[in-house]
Amino acid sequence: MKKYNVGIVGIGLVGAEMLKVLSQRKFPAKSVRVFATRERIEKIDGKKYKVEVAGDNSFCGLDVVLFAGTEGARGASQKFGWKAVESGAFVIDNGDDYRMDSRVALVVPEVNPEDLSKEKKFIANPNCSTIQMVVALAPLHRAAGIKRIVVSTYQSVSGTGRAAVEELSVQTQDIIKNKIPKINVYPHRIAFNVFPHISSLTDEFRGYYKEEIKMIKETRKIFNSPDMRISATCVRVPVYSGHAESINVQFEKKISAVDAREILSSSPGIKVLDEPEKNIYPTPIDVAGKDEVFVGRIREDSSSENTLDLWVVADNIRKGAALNAVQIAEVLIEKQYI
Numbered sequence: 255m256k257k258y259n260v261g262i263v264g265i266g267l268v269g270a271e272m273l274k275v276l277s278q279r280k281f282p283a284k285s286v287r288v289f290a291t292r293e294r295i296e297k298i299d300g301k302k303y304k305v306e307v308a309g310d311n312s313f314c315g316l317d318v319v320l321f322a323g324t325e326g327a328r329g330a331s332q333k334f335g336w337k338a339v340e341s342g343a344f345v346i347d348n349g350d351d352y353r354m355d356s357r358v359a360l361v362v363p364e365v366n367p368e369d370l371s372k373e374k375k376f377i378a379n380p381n382c383s384t385i386q387m388v389v390a391l392a393p394l395h396r397a398a399g400i401k402r403i404v405v406s407t408y409q410s411v412s413g414t415g416r417a418a419v420e421e422l423s424v425q426t427q428d429i430i431k432n433k434i435p436k437i438n439v440y441p442h443r444i445a446f447n448v449f450p451h452i453s454s455l456t457d458e459f460r461g462y463y464k465e466e467i468k469m470i471k472e473t474r475k476i477f478n479s480p481d482m483r484i485s486a487t488c489v490r491v492p493v494y495s496g497h498a499e500s501i502n503v504q505f506e507k508k509i510s511a512v513d514a515r516e517i518l519s520s521s522p523g524i525k526v527l528d529e530p531e532k533n534i535y536p537t538p539i540d541v542a543g544k545d546e547v548f549v550g551r552i553r554e555d556s557s558s559e560n561t562l563d564l565w566v567v568a569d570n571i572r573k574g575a576a577l578n579a580v581q582i583a584e585v586l587i588e589k590q591y592i
C-alpha cells in the first residue's frame with residue numbers, strides 16, 4: 255500500500271486531535287511532521303512528537319499538509335498555506351482565511367466530494383457549525399430541495415481554542431469560591447452564562463456576527479446554491495465540547511418526519527437518536543469523541559408548509575475540524591489525486 259508524508263501545522267486543540275485521528279484511522283502515513291511557532295516535544299495520546307518551527311521551506315517532500323494554526327495575517331495558513339502548495343503538497347486548511355476563495359475547494363466528504371480535484375491543491379474545511387449542519391441537511395436537500403434554513407446554534411468553548419477552555423474552568427472555580435471571575439477571552443463571562451455573539455460584526459450582512467455569515471456563505475458554496483435563503487444566530491454556551499443546533503428547514507417538496515428519519519438513518523456519517531418519549535436525543539456530552547453527526551427531535555413544523563425541525567449535535571473538534579480534514583485526505587488518496 256502506498257504511504258504518504260504528512261505535515262500538521264499547529265498543535266492546539268485541532269492539531270492534537272488530528273494526530274489522534276490519523277493514528278485511530280490508521281492513515282497510511284510514511285511520516286508525520288508537526289510544526290508550530292516554537293520548537294519542543296509534545297506528548298499526544300502517549301506518543302511523543304517533535305514540534306518544528308514552521309517556515310517557508312518546511313514543506314518540501316510532503317504529500318499533504320493539514321493546517322490547524324491560528325487564522326489571520328499572523329496565522330499559519332496565510333503565512334505558509336500557499337508555500338506548501340508551491341512545494342507540491344495538497345493543503346487542507348481548518349481556518350476561515352480562504353474558504354470563500356474561488357481557487358479553494360470547500361469540502362465535506364459526505365456532501366460534496368465531487369468538488370475535490372487534482373488541480374485545486376488548496377482545500378478548506380468549513381466552519382465547525384457549518385459542517386454538522388450540511389451533513390445533516392444534505393440527504394434531505396437531495397430528497398426534497400431546501401427552500402429556506404433558520405438555524406440557532408449552541409456552541410461550546412472548545413470552538414475558540416485552548417484559552418477559552420481554560421477560561422471556562424477558571425471562571426467556574428472562581429464563582430464557586432465566591433471570587434469575582436476574570437474575563438479575558440470573551441466579551442462576557444462564559445461560566446453560567448450564554449451570549450449570542452461569536453466572532454466580530456462585519457458590514458457585509460448588517461447586524462450579523464461573522465460566525466453567522468460563515469454558516470450562510472459556506473452552506474451556499476458547499477450546496478452550490480448561491481441564492482439559498484439562510485438565517486443563523488450563533489450562541490456561545492458554557493459547554494466544553496460539542497456544538498448543538500436547532501434547525502428549522504423548509505423544503506420545495508413535502509417531506510414527512512417519518513421519511514426524514516428513514517433517509518437520515520441510512521445516510522453516511524449520520525446517527526439518528528430520536529425517541530423523545532424515552533428522553534433519547536443527542537446532547538454534547540453524549541457525542542464527545544464520536545465521529546458521526548447526531549440528529550434527533552425530527553418533527554414537522556405545523557406553522558409552515560413542507561417544514562421540519564431538527565436538533566443536530568456533533569463533536570466540533572472531531573467532525574467539525576480534525577476528522578473532516580483527515581477524511582478529505584482519505585478521499586484524495588481514494589481518488590488517486592495523491
Ligand SMILES: NC(=O)c1ccc[n+]([C@@H]2O[C@H](COP(=O)([O-])OP(=O)(O)OC[C@H]3O[C@@H](n4cnc5c(N)ncnc54)[C@H](OP(=O)(O)O)[C@@H]3O)[C@@H](O)[C@H]2O)c1
Binds near residue numbers: 348382417
Ligand atoms: N476549535 C474548533 O472547534 C475549530 C473548529 C473548526 C476550525 N477551527 C480552526 O482551526 C484552527 C486551529 O484551532 P485550535 O482550536 O486548535 O487553536 P489553538 O488551540 O489556539 O491552537 C493554534 C495552534 O496554531 C499554532 N500557530 C499559530 N500561528 C502559527 C504560525 N504562524 N505558524 C505556525 N503555527 C502557528 C499555535 O502554535 P503554538 O502552539 O506554538 O503557539 C498552536 O499550536 C483555527 O484556525 C480555528 O479557527 C477550530
